[in-house]
Amino acid sequence: MTFTTLTFILLLAIAFTTYWSIKQRSYQNIFLIIVSYIFYGWWDYRFCFLLFFSSLVDYVAGYYLARLEDPKWRRLLLGLSLIFNLGILGFFKYWNFFADSLSRALGSVGWQVDAFSLNVILPLGISFYTFQTLTYTIDIYRRQLQPARNLINYLCYLSFFPQLVAGPIERASHLLPQVERDRQFNYARSVDGCQQMLWGFFKKMAIADNLAPIVERAYASPGGMSGPQLAFATVLFAFQIYCDFSAYSDIAIGTARLFGFDLMQNFAYPYFSQSISEFWRRWHISLSTWLKDYVYIPLGGSRVAPIRRSLNVMITFLLSGLWHGASLNFVIWGGIHGALIILEPLWGAKSALKATDIPGGERRLPNFSTVFRIVLTFTLTCFAWIFFRAQSGQTAALIIRKILTEPFQLAAYQSFGTIFSTSPLEPQILITLLIGFIAAEWMQRHKTYPLQIEKWHAPLRWLVYTALFWITLFWGTWNTGEFVYFQF
Amino acid sequence: MSNLKRFVLRLAGFFSLQAAVAGVVLTPYMINYRDVVANGFMAASIDKQAELKQPQSRPRLVLVGGSSVAYGYSSPLLKDHLQYEPVNMGLHAGLGAEFMLREVEPGLKSGDIVVISLEYENFIGFPPGAKDVYDVIEADWRNVQFLPLSYLPSLMDEGLVFLGGVFRRSVASATGDLERKPYYQRNSFNNYGDVTGHYGLPQVTEKIASEGKTFNFDPQDVQYVIRSLNEFNQRAKARNIRVFYSYAPLMKKVLTENQTQIENVAQTLSKSLEFPILDRPEDVAYLDSAYFDSRYHLNQDAARQRTIALIDRLSPHLPIAHHENSPDRP
Numbered sequence: 091m092t093f094t095t096l097t098f099i100l101l102l103a104i105a106f107t108t109y110w111s112i113k114q115r116s117y118q119n120i121f122l123i124i125v126s127y128i129f130y131g132w133w134d135y136r137f138c139f140l141l142f143f144s145s146l147v148d149y150v151a152g153y154y155l156a157r158l159e160d161p162k163w164r165r166l167l168l169g170l171s172l173i174f175n176l177g178i179l180g181f182f183k184y185w186n187f188f189a190d191s192l193s194r195a196l197g198s199v200g201w202q203v204d205a206f207s208l209n210v211i212l213p214l215g216i217s218f219y220t221f222q223t224l225t226y227t228i229d230i231y232r233r234q235l236q237p238a239r240n241l242i243n244y245l246c247y248l249s250f251f252p253q254l255v256a257g258p259i260e261r262a263s264h265l266l267p268q269v270e271r272d273r274q275f276n277y278a279r280s281v282d283g284c285q286q287m288l289w290g291f292f293k294k295m296a297i298a299d300n301l302a303p304i305v306e307r308a309y310a311s312p313g314g315m316s317g318p319q320l321a322f323a324t325v326l327f328a329f330q331i332y333c334d335f336s337a338y339s340d341i342a343i344g345t346a347r348l349f350g351f352d353l354m355q356n357f358a359y360p361y362f363s364q365s366i367s368e369f370w371r372r373w374h375i376s377l378s379t380w381l382k383d384y385v386y387i388p389l390g391g392s393r394v395a396p397i398r399r400s401l402n403v404m405i406t407f408l409l410s411g412l413w414h415g416a417s418l419n420f421v422i423w424g425g426i427h428g429a430l431i432i433l434e435p436l437w438g439a440k441s442a443l444k445a446t447d448i449p450g451g452e453r454r455l456p457n458f459s460t461v462f463r464i465v466l467t468f469t470l471t472c473f474a475w476i477f478f479r480a481q482s483g484q485t486a487a488l489i490i491r492k493i494l495t496e497p498f499q500l501a502a503y504q505s506f507g508t509i510f511s512t513s514p515l516e517p518q519i520l521i522t523l524l525i526g527f528i529a530a531e532w533m534q535r536h537k538t539y540p541l542q543i544e545k546w547h548a549p550l551r552w553l554v555y556t557a558l559f560w561i562t563l564f565w566g567t568w569n570t571g572e573f574v575y576f577q578f
Numbered sequence: 579m580s581n582l583k584r585f586v587l588r589l590a591g592f593f594s595l596q597a598a599v600a601g602v603v604l605t606p607y608m609i610n611y612r613d614v615v616a617n618g619f620m621a622a623s624i625d626k627q628a629e630l631k632q633p634q635s636r637p638r639l640v641l642v643g644g645s646s647v648a649y650g651y652s653s654p655l656l657k658d659h660l661q662y663e664p665v666n667m668g669l670h671a672g673l674g675a676e677f678m679l680r681e682v683e684p685g686l687k688s689g690d691i692v693v694i695s696l697e698y699e700n701f702i703g704f705p706p707g708a709k710d711v712y713d714v715i716e717a718d719w720r721n722v723q724f725l726p727l728s729y730l731p732s733l734m735d736e737g738l739v740f741l742g743g744v745f746r747r748s749v750a751s752a753t754g755d756l757e758r759k760p761y762y763q764r765n766s767f768n769n770y771g772d773v774t775g776h777y778g779l780p781q782v783t784e785k786i787a788s789e790g791k792t793f794n795f796d797p798q799d800v801q802y803v804i805r806s807l808n809e810f811n812q813r814a815k816a817r818n819i820r821v822f823y824s825y826a827p828l829m830k831k832v833l834t835e836n837q838t839q840i841e842n843v844a845q846t847l848s849k850s851l852e853f854p855i856l857d858r859p860e861d862v863a864y865l866d867s868a869y870f871d872s873r874y875h876l877n878q879d880a881a882r883q884r885t886i887a888l889i890d891r892l893s894p895h896l897p898i899a900h901h902e903n904s905p906d907r908p
Binding site for chain 1 (some may be wrong): 580581582584585588589592595596599693731734736737738745746749843887
């Protein structure tokens with residue numbers, strides 16, 4: 091079930107009213123599990139069995155990891171849990187990628203083998219909930235977390251519907267305690283949740299889904315596009331994927347608030363970053379911190395020799411790329427980010443900023459050097475997005491070649507406007523929306539999300555909400571289209 | 579007042595405000611839009627259903643399917659050569675086979691003949707997308723009665739798509755930005771339900787060129803539709819109504835491009851359908867020039883040609899057909 095459907099809104103309305111009419115926490119949790127499985131099973135009921143089975147295995151693993159004392163047995167149990175989880179993820183997500191790669195590799199040395207490819211359907215959200223369940227067993231193994239008090243609580247934690255399919259990837263240490271304590275309805279947080287949802291709907295429907303057809307056309311046939319058009323399409327893709335993915339997080343966080351849960355912030359104005367390392371503190375925070383805590387630091391982190399540190403960074407980013415999908419393009423995308431972070435100190439990029447710092451500094455109008463760093467970081471991010479979005483390495487290479495060579499040819503600009511031929515909106519409306527969105531993000535970047543305007547006068551606030559509501563309903567592309575990150 | 583109650587009231591306040599905004603801003607547009615809908619293509623369902631309910635002195639030949647049926651027959655010709663009163667119920671493939679069958683079933687009477695021609699898209703992806711279903715409900719809300727339960731998930735999923743579309747189309751209809759093709763209107767149909775509004779108009783090649791070319795049938799979907807057709811036939815048989823199947827007139831070029839896939843479907847249909855199939859896919863496939871604006875929409879001459887083919891193939895099955903009164907061959 092997608093957030094942008096009437097089905098979800100009906101489910102949410104029914105779930106919200108029923109949930110708060112249930113007085114006992116244990117029954118509330120059971121109810122949330124039922125709602126979550128309906129939400130997940132709406133795509134394909136078979137996915138529910140996998141989710142349940144995966145949950146069961148890790149619940150049992152967590153139970154024994156907490157009770158066993160012998161390090162050997164504990165290591166063995168953790169190993170089995172990791173093999174199981176990563177095995178499932180590997181089978182569903184990477185089998186065909188590795189099978190095809192192996193067939194090609196063997197074929198290139200003259201050993202022809204039939205492809206081992208299988209017709210495997212990728213269960214939605216498997217990368218998200220697998221990483222979530224891994225935090226549970228690893229944290230219990232590290233004695234940093236107590237296991238769930240019962241299976242119901244654990245099922246509720248893992249299947250919690252707002253973030254099940256596309257995150258934020260919640261740590262057991264953050265979400266499980268919330269599942270296990272009584273929850274009271276909180277007026278202010280619920281209102282805040284609704285506002286964040288409204289902002290998410292606006293980003294997804296009015297921006298991301300209206301940009302998608304333009305980007306799709308450009309990337310589907312880059313040969314017929316000029317360099318400037320491809321460069322523009324890449325910039326639009328940067329905003330499409332940001333608005334799409336961060337919208338999912340906004341709606342998820344807002345929905346969770348309605349049920350008395352706090353999910354972690356997943357985006358913190360990443361395009362105002364002044365370095366790639368800052369970008370990764372602001373982009374998909376739940377994944378980047380997961381990789382830092384469970385891959386980068388165990389590898390030695392930065393407390394090792396510079397070369398080893400660089401290797402750790404590269405391994406982490408290559409894994410990040412692979413997490414996104416079984417394709418060499420994603421690996422290259424991760425590799426580019428890893429390389430940029432390794433090389434960043436060479437040009438003295440600012441890397442001290444944290445996600446909690448105000449992006450772009452506190453000044454309303456930034457100085458020239460800040461603007462330069464923001465633009466440079468954004469440009470580098472866009473360069474990497476080319477690999478992320480292109481169908482293949484060759485396509486990405488073609489796009490880059492055109493972008494680099496054609497801007498200096500006058501002819502390349504003559505039919506620039508044709509890039510909007512697939513746009514669902516008039517170009518001037520679309521560009522106005524995009525500029526308005528960027529301006530709103532800049533002005534409100536000291537807030538968790540731009541629609542936190544509780545200090546404004548009530549009539550003005552309601553005017554903004556109403557305007558956003560109607561822009562979304564009127565100009566939004568309500569196409570039940572799924573979110574980009576569902577495929578990961 | 580509890581916090582929860584306060585919250586619900588505030589939420590209700592917000593949506594009431596939006597309803598008021600909609601009322602004030604959109605009502606003038608909606609009045610105009612209502613008119614557009616009442617005269618739109620889908621509103622022809624009202625006339626078709628009324629025609630089906632009309633008492634007739636002789637049994638009817640009811641043509642069922644999507645727009646390929648609406649565009650694909652000349653009912654006056656059928657009336658002249660068969661002793662049956664034609665009722666062309668064809669409207670839109672996007673309504674799906676189940677809707678089409680449910681729509682005609684209550685109006686059928688003992689002795690009627692039903693000829694079903696489903697576009698190949700009806701065997702792909704089930705249930706169908708909700709857009710066209712919403713459009714037909716928008717034209718006449720009583721069409722809800724023909725919705726099978728299996729359509730509900732996609733209708734719910736696409737409910738907001740429809741709502742947004744209503745607002746956009748309302749404004750566009752008042753500002754003159756809503757594209758209204760004269761041959762896609764309620765008055766483009768004749769009294770029998772055939773589309774005739776395009777007669778004499780030149781071919782619209784751009785639309786044909788923009789249509790997808792390949793079919794990817796899902797065997798499960800094919801079986802599902804066959805099951806629905808057979809169940810319909812069973813119920814019809816019990817009421818002394820005979821059912822036939824005739825293939826949709828797909829453009830020859832597209833048929834050739836999908837030869838293997840379509841042959842597989844045709845084989846499954848011949849094996850599994852429990853009522854007669856009158857032709858083969860290639861019998862009703864025509865050259866590009868026979869189509870108006872889609873790979874299914876025949877022009878006047880081709881519709882006549884197809885009608886003659888139907889008369890020829892159907893006549894032997896009909897006890898009261900006038901075999902001697904053969905139509906002129908083109």
